Amino acid sequence: MANVLQTAPQDWKYVSEGGATIVFSYVGPSQPALDGMVLRLRKTALSAANLVHEVREWDFDSADPEDEPDDPSIEYQVKCMQRLIPAEHLPRLQTVTIRRSWLEAFSVFHNPARPEGRRIVDEVDLTKKKGVLATDLVGGHWLAVEIKPKWAFLASPTYLSDETKGVKTQTCRFCMHTHLRTQQGSQEITEYCPLDLFSGDECRILKAIHSLWNAWVASNATINNLKIFAEGKFLTPSECQLMFADRHAAGLDLKAIGDAFASTLIQPLLRTPLLRILSDLQRNLDPLDIEGLSKLWKLTESTIAMQTLQGSDSVPPYTPLGGRSPFFQSAEPHISEWIDFLDTYGSTDRPDAANVKPSPEDLRYFLLAYLLSATFKDCSVVVKLDFLQPYPQSTGTISSDSVTVIDLDPKKMSKLKGWEKLDAEIVRAYALANQKTCIDAWKSPQSVSSSQLTVPNRLS
Ligand SMILES: O=P(O)(O)O[C@@H]1[C@@H](OP(=O)(O)O)[C@H](OP(=O)(O)O)[C@H](O)[C@H](OP(=O)(O)O)[C@H]1OP(=O)(O)O
Numbered sequence: 424m425a426n427v428l429q430t431a432p433q434d435w436k437y438v439s440e441g442g443a444t445i446v447f448s449y450v451g452p453s454q455p456a457l458d459g460m461v462l463r464l465r466k467t468a469l470s471a472a473n474l475v476h477e478v479r480e481w482d483f484d485s486a487d488p489e490d491e492p493d494d495p496s497i498e499y500q501v502k503c504m505q506r507l508i509p510a511e512h513l514p515r516l517q518t519v520t521i522r523r524s525w526l527e528a529f530s531v532f533h534n535p536a537r538p539e540g541r542r543i544v545d546e547v548d549l550t551k552k553k554g555v556l557a558t559d560l561v562g563g564h565w566l567a568v569e570i571k572p573k574w575a576f577l578a579s580p581t582y583l584s585d586e587t588k589g590v591k592t593q594t595c596r597f598c599m600h601t602h603l604r605t606q607q608g609s610q611e612i613t614e615y616c617p618l619d620l621f622s623g624d625e626c627r628i629l630k631a632i633h634s635l636w637n638a639w640v641a642s643n644a645t646i647n648n649l650k651i652f653a654e655g656k657f658l659t660p661s662e663c664q665l666m667f668a669d670r671h672a673a674g675l676d677l678k679a680i681g682d683a684f685a686s687t688l689i690q691p692l693l694r695t696p697l698l699r700i701l702s703d704l705q706r707n708l709d710p711l712d713i714e715g716l717s718k719l720w721k722l723t724e725s726t727i728a729m730q731t732l733q734g735s736d737s738v739p740p741y742t743p744l745g746g747r748s749p750f751f752q753s754a755e756p757h758i759s760e761w762i763d764f765l766d767t768y769g770s771t772d773r774p775d776a777a778n779v780k781p782s783p784e785d786l787r788y789f790l791l792a793y794l795l796s797a798t799f800k801d802c803s804v805v806v807k808l809d810f811l812q813p814y815p816q817s818t819g820t821i822s823s824d825s826v827t828v829i830d831l832d833p834k835k836m837s838k839l840k841g842w843e844k845l846d847a848e849i850v851r852a853y854a855l856a857n858q859k860t861c862i863d864a865w866k867s868p869q870s871v872s873s874s875q876l877t878v879p880n881r882l883s
């Protein structure tokens with residue numbers, strides 16, 4: 424196992440972070456186990472961190488790292504993701520041991536490099552004894568473009584309510600969410616629509632790239648849907664000339680640089696099978712929509728309740744979606760259950776979304792499927808590119824396309840309730856808006872005409 428405890432904080436360089444983790448690339452003295460790798464560490468909210476500092480100041484260095492399981496992303500990738508995504512599109516991951524005193528020094532050293540907006544809400548989780556070492560996708564002699572594409576499909580109408588069907592089958596979730604965010608005061612205005620990026624159509628993918636670029640420029644690189652790195656350096660628009668080989672960019676304005684960027688990025692995006700794989704997975708794993716899933720939860724609960732409490736008129740209250748139901752298994756899935764789920768998902772016996780039964784087995788299947796779909800809706804794609812030329816050329820030093828997917832962490836059952844609430848909020852806000860039409864290039868023509876999931880009136 425690579426030993427990061429023998430490295431100093433200055434042997435690492437801050438790369439970037441998301442809501443849950445923070446990533447550093449190794450820049451210290453050459454050692455085969457660490458060269459070309461990044462360290463991905465879990466974060467914790469500052470309030471939670473303070474609580475832990477107070478209560479458990481004493482024992483972290485002495486605790487045995489073996490007592491802590493590996494970061495869930497490792498097992499999830501090895502046992503699940505590798506069955507769904509070809510290995511060449513996944514980074515290599517391995518577990519490493521860390522220690523509180525090492526993390527403390529590390530965190531103090533690197534905190535100033537973090538964006539203020541992140542620094543005031545969370546910090547490296549000092550209680551963790553394990554981190555993840557991964558292939559460094561941004562740190563070499565190339566341009567790395569990271570796109571967080573988000574939701575790739577329009578909801579299937581099958582289980583939608585009459586109130587939401589019109590909206591959800593016309594406008595994609597990302598565009599509706601952008602509208603809500605704008606209403607809530609977000610300055611990050613974007614015209615990007617994921618359905619363009621996932622369309623497979625050159626003009627539409629170019630449109631998506633230009634929209635991402637414009638939002639990147641307008642936000643001064645603070646949007647989370649597009650990040651650009653040159654030799655590991657996170658770029659802002661004022662540093663765009665670093666995207667070019669030599670000094671070709673001199674005299675080019677941001678519009679011309681955006682054109683060069685789009686005409687270079689379009690090639691790997693058109694060629695890679697990864698976008699289509701992600702879009703198919705998202706769609707196939709979420710055939711019910713959160714609304715259908717919620718109806719299935721209620722119906723399953725009421726069906727079992729009525730069987731259990733035969734003859735009784737008293738109807739139990741519904742457990743919120745994803746909560747602890749007394750009527751069926753609703754715990755967070757363990758890795759062995761994920762493996763069984765994937766066996767079923769890959770078989771001909773998988774439950775039919777057009778004919779869902781209110782049984783604990785079908786419900787459990789669609790719950791896990793939804794969680795897995797959520798992982799693919801929230802992952803990012805990193806594309807390795809040659810440095811730009813002012814006028815696009817077909818030759819390049821990066822011989823084969825490298826398009827890799829990152830952030831494939833498992834999502835938790837406990838998120839379902841929040842997702843249901845957010846979905847309702849997004850659609851409610853959008854119903855009053857001037858609705859745009861998003862074109863889903865891969866929508867299957869057949870859809871079931873009427874909902875099979877009717878919650879009994881007295882229970883709805
Ligand atoms: O709900 P969404 O679509 O806004 O996605 C969240 C992301 O917001 P985004 O829309 O990309 O700006 C959000 O991204 P940021 O932290 O805002 O960069 C997280 O990825 C979050 O996942 P988790 O809670 O860290 O597991 C994401 O939450 P999940 O819905 O994937 O749980």
Ligand SMILES: Nc1ncnc2c1ncn2[C@@H]1O[C@H](COP(=O)(O)OP(=O)(O)OP(=O)(O)O)[C@@H](O)[C@H]1O
Binds near residue numbers: 558
């Ligand atoms: N293997 C890698 N090589 C280089 N950079 C990486 C790698 N993995 C992650 N990063 C960088 O670190 C950032 C944070 O990682 P990641 O997206 O996995 O975090 P997260 O907290 O899970 O994100 P989210 O908020 O989407 O849940 C990424 O956006 C990317 O810029």
